[in-house]
Amino acid sequence: xxxxxxxxxxxxxxxxxxxxxxxxxxxxxxxxxxxxxxxxxxxxxxxxxxxxxxxxxxxxxxxxxxxxxxxxxxxxxxxxxxxxxxxxxxxxxxxxxxxxxxxxxxxxxxxxxxxxxxxxxxxxxxxxxxxxxxxxxxxxxxxxxxxxxxxxxxxxxxxxxxxxxxxxxxxxxxxxxxxxxxxxxxxxxxxxxxxxxxxxxxxxxxxxxxxxxxxxxxxxxxxxxxxxxxxxxxxxxxxxxxxxxxxxxxxxxxxxxxxxxxxxxxxxxxxxxxxxxxxxxxxxxxxxxxxxxxxxxxxxxxxxxxxxxxxxxxxxxxxxxxxxxxxxxxxxxxx
Amino acid sequence: xxxxxxxxxxxxxxxxxxxxxxxxxxxxxxxxxxxxxxxxxxxxxxxxxxxxxxxxxxxxxxxxxxxxxxxxxxxxxxxxxxxxxxxxxxxxxxxxxxxxxxxxxxxxxxxxxxxxxxxxxxxxxxxxxxxxxxxxxxxxxxxxxxxxxxxxxxxxxxxxxxxxxxxxxxxxxxxxxxxxxxxxxxxxxxxxxxxxxxxxxxxxxxxxxxxxxxxxxxxxxxxxxxxxxxxxxxxxxxxxxxxxxxxxxxxxxxxxxxxxxxxxxxxxxxxxxxxxxxxxxxxxxxxxxxxxxxxxxxxxxxxxxxxxxxxxxxxxxxxxxxxxxxxxxxxxxxx
Numbered sequence: 001x002x003x004x005x006x007x008x009x010x011x012x013x014x015x016x017x018x019x020x021x022x023x024x025x026x027x028x029x030x031x032x033x034x035x036x037x038x039x040x041x042x043x044x045x046x047x048x049x050x051x052x053x054x055x056x057x058x059x060x061x062x063x064x065x066x067x068x069x070x071x072x073x074x075x076x077x078x079x080x081x082x083x084x085x086x087x088x089x090x091x092x093x094x095x096x097x098x099x100x101x102x103x104x105x106x107x108x109x110x111x112x113x114x115x116x117x118x119x120x121x122x123x124x125x126x127x128x129x130x131x132x133x134x135x136x137x138x139x140x141x142x143x144x145x146x147x148x149x150x151x152x153x154x155x156x157x158x159x160x161x162x163x164x165x166x167x168x169x170x171x172x173x174x175x176x177x178x179x180x181x182x183x184x185x186x187x188x189x190x191x192x193x194x195x196x197x198x199x200x201x202x203x204x205x206x207x208x209x210x211x212x213x214x215x216x217x218x219x220x221x222x223x224x225x226x227x228x229x230x231x232x233x234x235x236x237x238x239x240x241x242x243x244x245x246x247x248x249x250x251x252x253x254x255x256x257x258x259x260x261x262x263x264x265x266x267x268x269x270x271x272x273x274x275x276x277x278x279x280x281x282x283x284x285x286x287x288x289x290x291x292x293x294x295x296x297x298x299x300x301x302x303x304x305x306x307x308x309x310x311x312x313x314x315x316x317x318x319x320x321x322x323x324x325x326x327x328x329x330x331x332x333x334x335x
Numbered sequence: 336x337x338x339x340x341x342x343x344x345x346x347x348x349x350x351x352x353x354x355x356x357x358x359x360x361x362x363x364x365x366x367x368x369x370x371x372x373x374x375x376x377x378x379x380x381x382x383x384x385x386x387x388x389x390x391x392x393x394x395x396x397x398x399x400x401x402x403x404x405x406x407x408x409x410x411x412x413x414x415x416x417x418x419x420x421x422x423x424x425x426x427x428x429x430x431x432x433x434x435x436x437x438x439x440x441x442x443x444x445x446x447x448x449x450x451x452x453x454x455x456x457x458x459x460x461x462x463x464x465x466x467x468x469x470x471x472x473x474x475x476x477x478x479x480x481x482x483x484x485x486x487x488x489x490x491x492x493x494x495x496x497x498x499x500x501x502x503x504x505x506x507x508x509x510x511x512x513x514x515x516x517x518x519x520x521x522x523x524x525x526x527x528x529x530x531x532x533x534x535x536x537x538x539x540x541x542x543x544x545x546x547x548x549x550x551x552x553x554x555x556x557x558x559x560x561x562x563x564x565x566x567x568x569x570x571x572x573x574x575x576x577x578x579x580x581x582x583x584x585x586x587x588x589x590x591x592x593x594x595x596x597x598x599x600x601x602x603x604x605x606x607x608x609x610x611x612x613x614x615x616x617x618x619x620x621x622x623x624x625x626x627x628x629x630x631x632x633x634x635x636x637x638x639x640x641x642x643x644x645x646x647x648x649x650x651x652x653x654x655x656x657x658x659x660x661x662x663x664x665x666x667x668x669x670x
Contacts, residue, residue, distance in 0.1 A: 037384070049373055056466055134393070142428045
């Protein structure tokens with residue numbers, strides 16, 4: 001009857017009970033004591049928005065990232081989709097396909113990242129599944145949000161002559177990834193760190209999206225995940241219109257501006273790179289004062305970068321040299 | 336201006352548009368034209384049950400399975416959870432992490448499997464995400480069902496002296512897997528094929544679950560995915576009670592009975608093996624006539640195999656030789 005020198009590793013049920021069940025504070029999650037979550041209609045504040053985004057280690061994030069940062073990012077890329085639709089975060093289903101490298105200590109840190117995200121965005125774990133894989137760590141999140149006000153901001157409602165707006169700064173996703181991989185331009189260390197941090201920990205524009213939906217002034221909206229030009233293209237094609245944007249109006253961070261100053265080719269990379277997780281939306285010119293006010297109230301930079309056009313020929317970009325180029329396919333990625 | 340001899344491979348958007356969008360017939364899916372699905376409260380027949388189950392090639396299914404069968408099985412294991420909760424299938428979010436081996440032809444066949452499942456169970460694709468992985472094919476499904484009648488059948492409501500019931504036949508999941516791997520017992524080919532088919536294509540007990548929930552007579556319910564003994568253990572522990580079942584009353588298929596006749600050790604393997612996707616539930620003795628009637632009406636075999644006990648000491652099994660063994664931990668798996 002001697003005790004083993006180390007406690008045996010926890011099995012799936014033990015890991016879930018210790019690290020994930022405390023995160024499942026929504027009544028419908030029932031503390032993960034059942035296989036399912038129940039969302040009672042009487043408790044829902046509005047129609048339900050459902051989004052799924054999956055990430056694979058080495059494909060969508062760098063394999064050496066800290067577990068807490070991986071958790072934060074997996075949730076934030078989903079929150080970004082909810083934000084672009086004007087939905088208030090409610091909860092999420094989490095699928096973890098864990099590689100043997102993800103031991104109990106890893107899971108503890110990962111759960112810490114989930115916890116800090118939940119505290120920041122006011123939502124919680126509803127349920128999910130945890131499996132083992134011989135392949136890379138894979139995380140799939142299905143996120144739920146509730147709509148209020150005028151309903152869901154879809155991609156396809158833009159009208160001719162509507163303004164095109166974007167939140168925050170564009171290009172730090174692509175620039176930050178290049179810097180994190182050691183293949184970026186030589187930048188001031190503070191600027192470089194800011195861009196890398198924006199790539200690692202995108203800032204979903206949840207309060208902006210909710211405010212736009214409640215005000216009912218955005219005609220179309222999408223988040224910038226595939227790249228600014230590609231996601232603008234989704235709005236243009238769903239609205240059966242074209243779009244012309246002015247490259248000089250696209251907001252770049254200090255790091256982005258420094259990169260372009262060093263090498264002009266960076267401009268297209270910033271405009272077409274992915275992972276910015278900003279919101280692009282359209283609205284009539286009459287809404288400009290309201291949009292500026294919403295930006296101030298939600299503490300979110302908003303910039304007007306162009307307008308919708310009648311010709312359904314994709315996204316045209318006007319460059320500082322006066323040239324106009326059609327980039328309708330830029331940014332499309334093969335997965 | 337010569338045409339290439341073969342069309343270029345479709346990118347993510349092309350594959351989704353061609354093979355998945357036609358499956359997204361629910362109005363809230365908007366034909367997958369947006370990143371999100373919207374479930375309008377006014378359209379929901381009752382509270383929403385949400386379940387996620389993920390499968391990994393080589394871990395949860397054999398790598399050489401046909402694409403359509405992989406699709407069917409990934410959906411059916413989720414439908415089984417909805418069934419055990421008494422929920423009517425509504426729709427599902429699908430995450431596909433595709434290996435390079437999954438080419439366009441594979442995806443076309445996979446989509447065919449989704450289609451036949453949708454036709455059989457009356458639900459449809461709502462949305463999801465498709466990514467590439469260097470690891471094994473991984474599929475995560477988040478399934479939605481709606482509750483009617485008396486609400487969700489939870490795990491934790493069993494009462495002392497309640498009967499314990501099980502649908503269908505137990506053990507064909509484990510036996511079918513062994514046979515598919517070529518390590519099963521030597522059986523009559525017809526019996527062996529039936530067990531293997533049950534492993535490949537489990538039959539979720541959707542109509543039984545809905546009927547039990549509508550009648551409001553089951554006090555607790557779960558599906559048999561981890562193994563009969565383990566899933567009975569979940570009901571017992573969630574209900575803070577014990578359970579005694581009679582091994583001789585557990586329904587076995589012809590193949591299962593033949594396996595046990597050849598080698599008595601198969602009995603424990605059938606009782607504790609996983610992947611049966613039957614429903615186990617508890618109900619007071621007064622409900623016996625109603626349960627038998629529901630079984631007949633839904634064309635689902637139902638068998639009474641034991642009863643709940645006051646002592647919270649797991650699941651005891653009475654064997655044909657009269658011995659009583661406590662198997663409360665049997666069937667727990669390390670993922």
